[in-house]
């Protein structure tokens with residue numbers, strides 16, 4: 534095993550860990566990056582949408598070489614009942630990909646969002662850390678931190694002679710961070726209401742079929758998020774994302790709700806795939822891969838301490854997920870980069886004390902990461918307490934639209950009256966106002 538002493542030790546070669554390792558190795562630091570998987574990405578699961586700006590911030594020259602599947606040109610949200618959906622979509626030339634041949638990632642411009650498959654993406658991203666001079670050690674689980682006089686001075690990897698020492702340890706081991714506990718950063722146990730479980734299938738389909746079904750060209754992609762009946766009364770949503778020659782199809786819900794309803798994630802995904810609007814998009818596809826993974830949804834209130842003596846924490850390990858906006862990888866990459874920059878600056882000053890590492894929190898405050906998490910700090914509790922809101926309103930919206938679009942000889946004024954009577958019976962205006970206010974308070 535490694536006997537050398539490192540300037541920095543990074544645990545976990547996901548978006549956060551590789552971003553941290555790249556940043557520090559590029560600045561000339563001696564960095565080791567540990568990954569428990571056989572190779573980076575071998576154990577990782579994600580819906581699959583990543584964001585160009587945050588990748589380009591880490592790799593300004595080479596971001597376009599990333600193994601992107603399709604550039605997202607259209608984002609849709611469906612509010613579904615068991616037999617219908619009201620759809621809201623956004624397509625913009627500004628978010629469009631390259632129009633010529635070559636496909637995703639070849640235009641040189643920073644794409645807004647793109648889909649990835651984690652195995653090739655994480656492998657490529659970690660290889661950029663290696664190219665910058667970091668030592669990547671795969672197939673090795675870090676089991677503990679090593680302390681001396683209260684300061685964290687290294688990690689204990691799960692193999693013989695596995696003690697490795699360094700000036701700083703950056704913990705990026707993902708959701709349910711075991712090392713956050715070992716390092717004493719976790720402030721309290723995470724509740725089932727602060728964690729979601731998502732299941733996902735990759736369904737192979739020919740490229741032309743995807744292009745035709747989603748009305749896109751080669752290299753262009755679509756995201757669909759589905760709220761409403763598909764989560765069977767639980768807080769969560771389903772998703773369909775287009776890859777080059779496959780679809781990522783998945784659904785997730787809060788663990789507290791899965792426990793209460795006793796609905797299995799597998800049954801949830803099967804129900805989602807059988808929704809008539811989903812079924813026609815995946816028709817004829819060959820399931821290739823099935824995976825389940827937790828998502829930290831506790832937000833700002835459930836975050837651990839972000840730094841300590843000799844240690845920083847970034848990404849899912851630090852609860853950095855913005856569920857409402859389907860963002861996690863970008864928070865992870867940004868936090869990893871900022872953790873790396875903090876260490877580079879602390880070393881340049883010759884002061885790697887906890888007080889010096891505290892600049893990490895300031896950097897996160899000045900970025901979008903902490904402001905966004907703070908903005909939605911009340912949302913996780915609301916999602917846990919009031920999941921019915923995600924069922925009632927999609928149902929009502931569908932009923933209203935269906936009534937208005939059904940041409941049955943009833944005058945439009947009569948329809949309006951009918952809708953109004955129906956809405957009042959389903960939810961009083963007072964109740965709607967209260968719901969709106971509750972929702973607004975959680976996201977303002």
Ligand SMILES: Cc1cc2nc3c(=O)[nH]c(=O)nc-3n(C[C@H](O)[C@H](O)[C@H](O)COP(=O)(O)OP(=O)(O)OC[C@H]3O[C@@H](n4cnc5c(N)ncnc54)[C@H](O)[C@@H]3O)c2cc1C
Nearest residue numbers: 545547548549569580582675706707731848849861862865
């Ligand atoms: C189903 C699903 C869909 C999602 N969809 C999206 C999306 O569309 N867009 C988006 O932005 N985000 C999405 N997310 C969230 C996103 O995947 C995460 O926020 C992001 O991957 C966090 O990156 P990370 O580096 O912090 O953690 P991870 O990606 O989990 O990486 C952690 C790494 O650490 C390694 N590791 C763990 N423990 C150890 C150890 N002890 N020793 C050594 N190595 C260790 C793991 O093997 C892994 O490689 C989704 C998540 C899920 C589960």
